[in-house]
Amino acid sequence: xxxxxxxxxxxxxxxxxxxxxxxxxxxxxxxxxxxxxxxxxxxxxxxxxxxxxxxxxxxxxxxxxxxxxxxxxxxxxxxxxxxxxxxxxxxxxxxxxxxxxxxxxxxxxxxxxxxxxxxxxxxxxxxxxxxxxxxxxxxxxxxxxxxxxxxxxxxxxxxxxxxxxxxxxxxxxxxxxxxxxxxxxxxxxxxxxxxxxxxxxxxxxxxxxxxxxxxxxxxxxxxxxxxxxxxxxxxxxxxxxxxxxxxxxxxxxxxxxxxxxxxxxxxxxxxxxxxxxxxxxxxxxxxxxxxxxxxxxxxxxxxxxxxxxxxxxxxxxxxxxxxxxxxxxxxxxxxxxxxxxxxxxxxxxxxxxxxxxxxxxxxxxxxxxxxxxxxxxxxxxxxxxxxxxxxxxxxxxxxxxxxxxxxxxxxxxxxxxxxxxxxxxxxxxxxxxxxxxxxxxxxxxxxxxxxxxxxxxxxxxxxxxxxxxxxxxxxxxxxxxxxxxxxxxxxxxxxxxxxxxxxxxxxxxxxxxxxxxxxxxxxxxxxxxxxxxxxxxxxxxxxxxxxxxxxxxxxxxxxxxxxxxxxxxxxxxxxxxxxxxx
Numbered sequence: 028x029x030x031x032x033x034x035x036x037x038x039x040x041x042x043x044x045x046x047x048x049x050x051x052x053x054x055x056x057x058x059x060x061x062x063x064x065x066x067x068x069x070x071x072x073x074x075x076x077x078x079x080x081x082x083x084x085x086x087x088x089x090x091x092x093x094x095x096x097x098x099x100x101x102x103x104x105x106x107x108x109x110x111x112x113x114x115x116x117x118x119x120x121x122x123x124x125x126x127x128x129x130x131x132x133x134x135x136x137x138x139x140x141x142x143x144x145x146x147x148x149x150x151x152x153x154x155x156x157x158x159x160x161x162x163x164x165x166x167x168x169x170x171x172x173x174x175x176x177x178x179x180x181x182x183x184x185x186x187x188x189x190x191x192x193x194x195x196x197x198x199x200x201x202x203x204x205x206x207x208x209x210x211x212x213x214x215x216x217x218x219x220x221x222x223x224x225x226x227x228x229x230x231x232x233x234x235x236x237x238x239x240x241x242x243x244x245x246x247x248x249x250x251x252x253x254x255x256x257x258x259x260x261x262x263x264x265x266x267x268x269x270x271x272x273x274x275x276x277x278x279x280x281x282x283x284x285x286x287x288x289x290x291x292x293x294x295x296x297x298x299x300x301x302x303x304x305x306x307x308x309x310x311x312x313x314x315x316x317x318x319x320x321x322x323x324x325x326x327x328x329x330x331x332x333x334x335x336x337x338x339x340x341x342x343x344x345x346x347x348x349x350x351x352x353x354x355x356x357x358x359x360x361x362x363x364x365x366x367x368x369x370x371x372x373x374x375x376x377x378x379x380x381x382x383x384x385x386x387x388x389x390x391x392x393x394x395x396x397x398x399x400x401x402x403x404x405x406x407x408x409x410x411x412x413x414x415x416x417x418x419x420x421x422x423x424x425x426x427x428x429x430x431x432x433x434x435x436x437x438x439x440x441x442x443x444x445x446x447x448x449x450x451x452x453x454x455x456x457x458x459x460x461x462x463x464x465x466x467x468x469x470x471x472x473x474x475x476x477x478x479x480x481x482x483x484x485x486x487x488x489x490x491x492x493x494x495x496x497x498x499x500x501x502x503x504x505x506x507x508x509x510x511x512x513x514x515x516x517x518x519x520x521x522x523x524x525x526x527x528x529x530x531x532x533x534x535x536x537x538x539x540x541x542x543x544x545x546x547x548x549x550x551x552x553x554x555x556x557x558x559x560x561x562x563x564x565x566x567x568x569x570x571x572x573x574x575x576x577x578x579x580x581x582x583x584x585x586x587x588x589x590x591x592x593x594x595x596x597x598x599x600x601x602x603x604x605x606x607x608x609x
Contacts, residue, residue: 028055028149029055029149029150029151030055030056030057030119030137030149030150030151031054031055031056031057031151031153032056032057032059032121032123032135032150032151032152032153032553033048033056033057033058033059033153033155033193033558034059034123034133034152034153034154034155035059035060035061035154035155035156035157035218035219036154036155036156036157036557037157037217037218037219038059038061038062038093038217038218039125040217041062041064041093041095041217042062042064042065042095042217043064043065043092043093043094043095044062044063044064044065044067044092044093044217045062045063045067045072045089045091045092045093045111045115046059046062046089046090046091046092046093046121046123047059047060047061047062047063047076047087047088047089047090047203047216048060048061048087048088048090049085049086049087049088049090049196050086050088050090050117050118050119051192051193051196052118053192054192056193057090057119057121058193058196058197059090060087060157060196060197060200060203060218061203061204061216061217061218062093062216062217062218063089063214063215063216064214064215064216064217067213067214067215068213069111069114069115071213071214072089072115072214073115075214076088076089079200079202079203082202083199083200083202083203084199085196085199085200087200087203088115088117089111089115089117090117090119090120090121091112091117091119091120091121091122091123092111092120092121092122092123093123093125094122094123094124094125095125096125096126096127112138118139119137119138119139120137120138120139121135121136121137121138122134122135122136122137122138123135124136133152133552133553133555134552134553135150135152135553137149137150150553151553151554151556152553152554152555152556153543153555153556153557153558154546154555154556154557154558155558156219156535156558156560157197157204157218157219158219158220159535159560160193160194160197160198160560161197161198161201161204161219162533162535162536163194163535163536163537163538163560164194164297164536164537164538165190165191165194165538165539165540166537166538166539166563166567166571190540190541194538203216203218204218204219204220205220241288241289241290241291242289242291244285244288244289245286245289245290245291248282248285248286248289249286251282252282252286272418273414273417273418273513273516274411274414274415274417274418276414277410277411277414277516278407278411280520280576281310281313281407281408281410281411284306284309284310285310287302287303287306288303288306288307288310301523301525301526301572302572302574304525304526305523305524305525305526305572305574306574307525308524308525308528309519309520309522309523309524309525309574310408312519312524313408313409313410313519314406314407314408316408316409316519317405317406317407317408317409317411317412318405318406320402320405320409320412321402321403321405321406324402324405325402330395330398330399330402331395333398334394334395334398337394337398338387338388338391338394341384341387341423342384342387345380345383345384348376348380348426348427349377349380351497352373352376352377352380353373355369355372355373355493355494355497356369356370356373359493362489362493364489364490364493365486365487365489365490368487368490368491369490372490372491372494375433376430376433376494379426379429379430380426382426383425383426401415401419409519410516410519410520413512413515413516414512414516416512417509417512417513417516420505420508420509420512421505421509424505427498427501427502427505428502428505430498430501430502431498431499431501431502431597432597433498434491434494434495434497434498434499435495435498435499435595435596435597436595437491437494437495438491438492438494438495438595439594439595439596440595441484441487441488441491442594442595443594444480444484445481445484445485445488448477448480448481448484449481450464451469451473451474451477451481452474452477452478452481454466454467454468454469455467495595499592502598503598506598517576520574520576521573521574521575521576522569522573522574523568523569523572523573523574526568526571526572527565527568527569530562530563530565530568534560534562535560535562536562537562537563537568538560538561538562538563539561539562539563539564539567540560540561541558541559541560541561542558542559542561543556543557543558543559544556544557544559545557
């Protein structure tokens with residue numbers, strides 16, 4: 028039987044005393060948590076162990092004795108420490124003795140209470156960093172990646188579950204590590220904080236100030252949410268407007284985040300804590316990037332330069348659209364179009380362009396003021412500014428959207444008309460109730476009228492299809508731009524920045540497993556191993572801690588998208604959950 032003894036790397040400098048820790052019989056492992064210094068009173072040690080067990084619910088006990096080389100030179104207390112096994116009974120009593128040659132090499136005797144048999148050769152001493160193990164969170168191994176690892180998944184999963192108990196033991200005994208050498212206690216310890224507790228004055232002051240700040244913030248957020256949910260703002264036209272504008276949706280999303288952050292409810296587990304921390308860091312970075320954008324916009328009168336360039340850009344786009352429509356009204360690429368329909372569609376779209384230019388010039392005196400106030404909205408976050416930019420693009424390209432809708436509706440109507448009349452030629456019809464094509468008999472008048480309509484629609488289709496193709500390409504350009512902005516907003520909203528920061532600065536906090544290196548290998552002595560923590564990869568962190576967002580990637584495949592474009596169904600830049608596409 029191989030016995031594993033997990034020994035803190037900070038304890039070889041400790042004075043002689045007792046090994047305090049937990050015995051895990053399922054794994055034949057002993058986890059040493061601290062060393063109690065000599066001298067001590069056994070009754071006080073037992074009383075303290077009962078207090079630790081009641082608070083931490085961990086079966087902490089005295090595992091054995093520790094004999095330091097420096098202490099043995101002053102006073103021979105080895106026999107006294109060995110005799111304490113009768114006062115602190117345990118199945119295995121570990122006697123660790125430090126060598127003279129090296130402080131990192133120990134002699135280990137394991138005394139079994141049943142037969143007093145020593146197993147020197149079957150003991151492995153594993154040195155671990157107590158601070159890192161206590162602060163880290165061991166994650167479960169992904170089952171899919173385990174199965175692909177050359178059929179070794181069961182072993183890896185078992186190893187992870189074994190070390191989870193050790194990590195959990197050290198993490199639950201945090202109260203034990205709160206006692207340092209400056210505390211006036213009858214029992215003195217050696218552990219990773221025995222020289223002084225690790226803390227920060229700034230962090231403690233932030234904790235004290237966060238309570239009233241969170242209360243005020245929660246009140247304000249709740250008040251704003253109640254106003255947004257009132258009946259006055261949920262009437263028919265306003266409700267449709269709030270649900271369609273990207274800015275309103277993003278503001279509602281951030282208000283939900285603030286409500287979660289300012290909640291007085293303490294996180295119940297590690298996942299909930301990481302979610303709150305990721306939301307808080309994401310909100311701070313979002314606001315910080317927004318303030319940088321404000322500082323850039325309001326320097327050197329960039330708002331005025333943007334406003335001055337906006338009207339000429341709109342005129343230029345309108346001029347290019349007019350040239351494009353005039354080209355379509357002629358003989359585009361040498362194609363012979365239906366002249367009457369071509370002129371009707373061309374003049375119809377030209378009229379819309381003139382209306383749009385008139386509207387832009389009417390708003391030109393107020394554009395700089397509008398942009399000035401819109402720029403201030405970046406103080407709410409870069410995502411809010413990007414959402415406003417997406418809405419401005421939608422408003423500035425509204426005429427292109429109208430052209431696309433007109434062309435798509437006319438084209439779709441002709442496609443469905445031609446498909447219906449084609450079924451009429453074959454003596455079939457579409458059964459609406461059963462959602463299938465059934466046979467049907469038509470009389471001579473119906474076939475004659477159907478033939479005339481099919482001929483008219485077929486010869487008018489090329490003209491309509493050309494207009495539809497041109498305006499669909501223009502619409503796709505706008506959709507790509509808005510889709511890129513939405514992707515950027517979605518990235519800022521969902522990226523677990525706090526977890527990525529931990530992976531960069533403290534990679535041991537998010538642990539994926541452990542690895543071992545041979546620390547000391549001396550003949551006739553127990554094998555010494557050094558345990559190190561394997562951190563989660565960046566990809567695993569993003570996969571595990573990615574924040575939910577209001578956006579949803581389109582579920583349509585490329586084939587479905589091409590089919591919609593071919594039959595003339597409308598496409599949108601982004602589709603949200605529980606929303607119909609057409």
